[in-house]
Amino acid sequence: MGIEYLIVYASSFLIVAYVLSSNVVGALMGGGAGASTLSASSCFITPELPCASMSISSASGKADVELTDNLGTAMKFPEGSFIVELPGGETATGSCTPGSAKEGSKISCIAYFDGAGISRGRQLEPRFSIGYSICSARSCQQGLNVTGSATLYAS
Numbered sequence: 001m002g003i004e005y006l007i008v009y010a011s012s013f014l015i016v017a018y019v020l021s022s023n024v025v026g027a028l029m030g031g032g033a034g035a036s037t038l039s040a041s042s043c044f045i046t047p048e049l050p051c052a053s054m055s056i057s058s059a060s061g062k063a064d065v066e067l068t069d070n071l072g073t074a075m076k077f078p079e080g081s082f083i084v085e086l087p088g089g090e091t092a093t094g095s096c097t098p099g100s101a102k103e104g105s106k107i108s109c110i111a112y113f114d115g116a117g118i119s120r121g122r123q124l125e126p127r128f129s130i131g132y133s134i135c136s137a138r139s140c141q142q143g144l145n146v147t148g149s150a151t152l153y154a155s
Contacts, residue, residue: 036057036058036059036122036154037055037056037057037058037059037154038055038056038057038058038122038123038124038152038153038154039053039054039055039152039153040053040054040055040150040151040152041151041152041153042150042151043065043148043149043150043151044148044149044150045067045130045146045147045148046146046148047070048070048071048072049067049068049069049070049071049130049146050067050068050070051065051066051067051148051150052066052067052068052106053065053066054066054126054128054150054152055152056084056124056126056152060112061092061112061113061114062110062111062112063084063092063094063110063111063112063113063126063128064108064109064110065082065084065108065109065110065128065130065148065150066106066107066108066109067106067107067109067130068104068105068106068107069101069102069103069104069105069107070103070104071103071134072103073103073134073135073136074100074101074102074103074134074135074136075100075101075105075107075132075133075134075135076099076100076101076132076133076134076135076140077095077096077097077099077100077101077107077109077130077131077132077133078099078131078133079095080093080094080095080131081095081096081109081130081131081132082094082095082096082109082110082111082128082129082130082131083111083128083129083130084111084113084126084127084128085126085127085128086113086124086126087124087125087126090113090114091113092111092112092113093111094109094110094111094112095109095110095111096108096109096110096130096132097109097110100135109128109130122153122154123151123152123153123154124151124152125149125150125151125152126149126150126152127147127148127149128147128148128149128150129145129146129147129148130145130146130147130148131143131144131145132144132145132146
């Protein structure tokens, strides 16, 4: 009974040590237990362009804002029209889809950045801007810009 007891507890100790060390190494390398997705508890652009959600993933570096076109007219989004700025000054530039959105359309704006600085339990308050044009049947008014902000918490 003595040797069996020692083998069972020694192997249990080794398994626990392995799991703990892999989580620590993963967190230091920017993945594993340190990877997280921050989701918005609040997100604001304007009443005419309501922000449905915002999230940032440290695993993929993806920043995603979902909004709705309630301007009463179609919108167009040029490439590179979405800019996200994190509190530390890191910025990422991306685009919104669809590139031409009809009135009432759901719009997704995505940018990628190095998300290694995001960890569990952290709160972020990113700011973002979206460049767009509003279009009628005859013409488009170009060069418009709107800014927004969000409060995100790690999940």
